[in-house]
Each structure stands twice: as C-alpha cells, then as structure tokens.
C-alpha cells in the first residue's frame with residue numbers, strides 16, 4: 001500500500017503558485033453561450049480552486065500569484081483571506097493588467113465548455129523576483145499548474161519556485177491543467193510541460209494532457225508507459241485521469257491503483273479535476289494510502305460537479321466524509 005511522505009515541521013502544508021482568476025458560470029443552464037444572459041461570479045483558476053479545496057479541508061495554505069489592481073483583484077484576495085489562505089505573496093500588478101475571466105457554457109451535464117479571456121492578464125505577469133523563497137522553504141509541498149508556464153515572466157517565476165522547492169527538499173505536485181488559451185502552439189507547450197515535469201514528485205493529468213506532452217516527441221504511450229517515463233526522472237506518483245471512467249495511479253514502487261467513481265447527478269463537468277486534486281492531495285498529506293486518497297478525490301469531484309461553482313462548492317471535511325460513507329462508489 002503506497003504512501004507519500006512529506007517533510008514535517010513547516011509553517012504551511014502547501015503553497016500553490018499560479019493563476020487567480022474569475023469564473024463566470026452560466027445561470028441559464030442547458031443552453032449555448034450565445035443564449036446565456038446572466039452569469040454568477042466566483043473565484044476561479046485551477047490552482048486557486050485546488051488551494052481553496054485544501055483550505056476548506058483544514059490545511060494551512062499559502063498562495064503565490066499576481067492580481068489586477070482593481071475590484072476584481074480585491075475580490076479574489078478577500079475571498080482567499082476569508083478562507084484563511086495566506087495572501088502575503090499575492091502581488092498587486094502595477095501595469096493596468098486585468099483579471100483572467102472564464103465564462104462557462106453548460107449545454108447539458110456532459111456537454112460543457114469554457115471560454116477564457118486571457119489577454120494582458122495579471123497572473124502571467126508574476127516575476128521571478130516576486131517569488132518568496134522563504135515561503136517555499138516553510139511549506140511541505142509546492143503545487144504548480146501548467147498554465148502558468150504559458151508565457152514570461154510567469155514561466156520563469158514557476159521555474160524559480162521549482163528550483164527553490166528542490167533546494168529546500170519539499171514535495172512538488174504538478175497539476176498539468178493544460179488550457180490552449182495563451183499558449184502559442186502545442187510544441188512550445190509540450191517542451192515547457194516536459195521540462196517542468198522532470199522536477200516533480202507527483203504528476204496529475206488527464207490522458208489527453210499527457211498525449212499533448214508526448215505528441216511533440218512523436219510517441220504515443222499508454223498509461224503505464226507514460227508513468228514509467230516519469231519514474232526515470234523525479235516522480236514518485238503519476239495519476240492519469242479518465243473522466244467518468246475514474247483514474248489510475250502508478251507509483252515508482254511498482255504499484256498500480258485504479259479508482260472508482262461516485263455516481264452523482266451531474267450539473268456540469270468542469271471542476272471535477274480541481275476538486276479531485278484537492279481531496280487527493282489532502283489525504284496523501286494525512287499519510288493515507290494512494291487508494292484511499294483516490295477514493296476521497298473521486299468523492300470530492302462528485303460533490304463539485306453536482307453544484308454550480310467550482311471554488312465555492314469545494315466540500316468541507318464533514319461533507320466529504322458523508323459522501324464517502326453514504327455514496328455509491330463504483331469500481
């Protein structure tokens with residue numbers, strides 16, 4: 001039964017780096033974006049959602065990022081502070097950059113899409129000199145998201161954060177979080193994703209995201225081959241997600257764990273990955289085995305996809321325990 005160890009005696013359980021954005025989720029569901037008239041505003045951005053999920057479960061979380069110097073930026077910072085997330089390394093942009101927006105379209109529970117407004121966004125302007133080494137040194141784990149690698153200077157900020165994490169011996173978790181928006185082309189994307197993944201202990205992504213990273217090398221790997229490749233670098237654990245079919249985790253010790261899913265009444269499909277990651281990481285950090293962590297990840301996803309928001313819908317520990325106890329886990 002595989003477990004992952006984390007350094008102890010640190011101020012923060014985890015520090016996340018990357019985008020802090022706004023989700024505008026369609027209120028009128030089961031219709032295309034063209035016919036959607038009203039949206040509800042939530043804090044969004046994959047690493048923000050995961051950080052919020054972890055904070056809800058009771059972990060001590062910090063965030064490294066950059067926000068716009070306006071009401072949207074204030075909204076994001078206030079929301080995180082209200083969730084007891086440390087905002088001391090959330091830098092305010094001084095260049096009139098804006099907050100990234102994600103409009104969501106909910107045509108049906110299984111037919112959802114997102115539309116991102118990502119021009120001149122503050123999150124991609126985080127500069128390497130703004131990343132506080134002390135914060136990373138004082139955390140058990142660093143969470144990075146692939147989207148922050150899309151352009152400079154945020155790309156270099158993430159690579160420096162990775163170097164600090166390696167220097168201080170903390171665990172590095174990479175949620176691939178590939179969004180084609182703001183990337184120039186797939187080859188460039190794959191090059192930077194592969195460079196970052198070489199430094200990470202835990203890599204979490206969908207099969208499609210790993211395919212994107214492998215396509216540039218003109219190879220097509222199956223799940224086991226993908227995981228084996230990363231074990232030749234630093235990875236201890238590679239999790240490959242397959243939507244409603246669950247996920248598979250490969251560990252460097254040779255174990256392979258397949259998760260089930262908690263069937264639920266799906267409202268929208270997005271948010272599954274972020275909620276899965278937060279409960280999965282939480283349980284790993286509690287010293288639980290990979291199969292237990294995957295079960296809690298699946299339970300968390302089933303709660304969030306049944307609700308309207310991603311960040312606001314992240315479960316409390318009590319809700320999560322109830323789901324695991326009373327839900328139907330199909331393996």
Ligand SMILES: Nc1ncnc2c1ncn2[C@@H]1O[C@H](COP(=O)(O)OP(=O)(O)O)[C@@H](O)[C@H]1O
Nearest residue numbers: 241242243244246247261262272273276298301
């Ligand atoms: N239709 C669904 N019903 C129940 N659980 C789901 C469903 N879709 C996804 N999940 C859960 O969420 C996890 C992550 O979903 P996935 O769609 O693979 O990630 P992402 O949102 O990053 O694309 C899955 O492994 C599964 O546990």
Ligand SMILES: O=C(O)C[C@@H](O)[C@H](O)C(=O)COP(=O)(O)O
Nearest residue numbers: 044045046270271272273274310
């Ligand atoms: O990551 C974003 O900027 C958008 C998210 O906040 C959004 O809610 C979403 O798409 C979540 O994605 P998923 O968890 O990978 O399904």
